[in-house]
Amino acid sequence: MTSDPGPMSRTWHLERLYGDLSWAKAQRNGRENAMLSDVEWNYVQGLLAGASPAEIARQWNVVSGTVRGVLCDVIYPCVKLLSHHHTQQEVTIRQWSDVAPALEQLGYRNYYVQGDNPFPTSTSCWEGAPEVEVLFGRGQSLADLRRQIVDEQRKVVLLTGVEGVGKTALARRFAEQLEGELGYSILWVSMAAAPLPEMVLAKIQRLLGSQSTATPRTLEEHWLQIIQIRPEAPWLVVLDEMDNVLEHQKYRPTHKGYQIFFRQACQTNHTGHVLVTSSQKVTNLCFLKNKGLPIKLFKLDGLDKQATSELLEHLNIECQNHQGCDSVQKIYNGNPQLIRFLATSIREFFNGKLSQFAELNTILIDEQMRLLLDMQWQRLSPLEQNVSRELADADRPLSISELRNRLNNPVSTGSLIDVLRCLKDCEFIEQVVGKRQGEAGYQLRPLIYKYLSDYLNYT
Structure with missing residues (x-):
């Protein structure tokens, strides 16, 4: 269950519904542990929000026929099976608007909402954050990040992984969840221009509404001012693409101030957290973690076979058998960006048929793939x-x-x-x-x- 439920998590019992629909899908397919795909779950939540198939298609940038196909082939039969399982009666699903009332009758609607978002006026700054398409196979990763930051209160989490694996997309979706569900204030900082830590701290103070007129002389004084603000809402800073201030896992000489930045982030008493994305480990953060500070290192791997298959289908690639999808997943190690590049070539030169490309029995590296691999090589x-x-x-x-x-x-x-x-x-x-x-x-x-x-x- 990976998409951001937002306010619906308070008006629908989403976790139970997701589990029950997955059970129904497994029963229909005769396969144990078959789960709803990310795409199918996104469409269900669209129906719960009152969106038509055409509106859902526009939201996820697919043709409406694709949405209707998923609804007719998967969602409607699963809802009917759930109804029969609970009531021993067959519910009638003639169109998309019948789904939400049917699920409400089955008890998935939450009539006992515990008030509104406790931080409805949280302020966020998303400048430089990219738009994110649908994620595939990242439900567990989102849950792990939430556990580390919200439950375990890790002050710094370093999210690593190779170029193209989806670190930025995962960080964006996770930050959106914290903002929408828990009222976190979000500060997105693109590290592409290699900002100094003083600049990042000044942005944090502005985000939290600092009224101080004193100019901090040191990084420690910056953090002292942040502590004194004491905002009601928790906050999250995302430092995206930390590689731009690193050289072989160590800070550039001009950016060694980040050693103090992260040490203070861990040792001072504040309500915030820092999520860092980087294609390489940061030696300093590994050292601080080994010293017992609240830091978590999190490596994001490529997509598994099922998620790779779902991504290819989302990209309008015709997968006639699992062998071709499994081969793509193995060769490109489940890297979503490389798979997207591959899908572009398959649509252009093989009419979108994976089987025709697979007949060549070759590894394709086009110009876009080469540029991505060049980045890895140069690091x-x-x-x-x-x-x-x-x-x-x-x-x-x-x-x-x-x-x-x-x-x-x-x-x-x-x-x-x-x-x-x-x-x-x-x-x-x-x-x-x-x-x-x-x-x-x-x-x-x-x-x-x-x-x-x-x-x-x-x-």
Whole structure:
């Protein structure tokens, strides 16, 4: 259950409804643990809000026929099955407007709303935040973020993952949920222009309505002024694309003030939280976490097979069998942005049929994909690039000892292990079991091998 329910979470028992509709879907399909997809759940919530299929289609940027197909094939039969299960009677669903009354009769409407949003006048600043389309397969990630920030009260959460995996989209959707459901004030800060920490703190003070006329001389004084504001509503600051102030996981010399920024964010008594997105770990935050400060490191992985299939269908790609979708998920590691680029080529050159593309038995890297992979390559250190080249040249798994022998400059085992760990984190390599007595080996992922072969001429 991933979409933002907003005020409906107070007028409908959404969690119970989602679970019961998923049960009905599983019963109809004869499959245990079959859940409503994100798309199906979005359409259900649209119906509960009184939206027609045409209005739902406009909201999610799809054709109305797609919405009607999902409603007729999945939602209407599931509602009928639920009605029969609860009342032993068959409910009549002739059109979209019959769904909400039927579910109300089944007891999913909440007539005991506990008042309005306690912070109806919360102020937010979304400047620089991108618009987000429908998310697929991110329900658990949203729940995990909510648990870490709302329940566990982590002051800083670092959301990492490779370029294109959807960190920004997830952060945006999560922040929208906190604003809509819990009245959080949201400050979105794009780090594209590499703002100094003093600028971010000044924005936080303006967001919270600071009346202070004194100019802080230090970062610590900034935080003291923030503590004194004491807003009723909690607040969340999103620092999006922290990579722009980092060099190989460490702050640029001009931005070392973020060490103090994050330490104070963890140690001072305030009602806010900081969510950071970055394609690389931040050494300083890892250090503070190990010192016991309330920091959480959260790695966002690619989509699973089911979510990949749902995304391809949403992008109007005809998937006749699961094998083709599974292959796309494996080759592109469930990266939503790479899958979107692939879908564009399939629509343009293969009439939207995944089976025709799959017949070529090739890995496609178009110009847009290459630019995304270029970004990942350029973030690697010289040693990480050298190790990648050696793996490409070998064209087979190499053990740690073999890698050490192939490198021109001597490298300690500890340093090489650190490099391999970073390459695994950025999804360049994978670990395999070698043929010699089960020895661990490392090789490039097929997509990366193709990238290096075609564009960098290292093999």
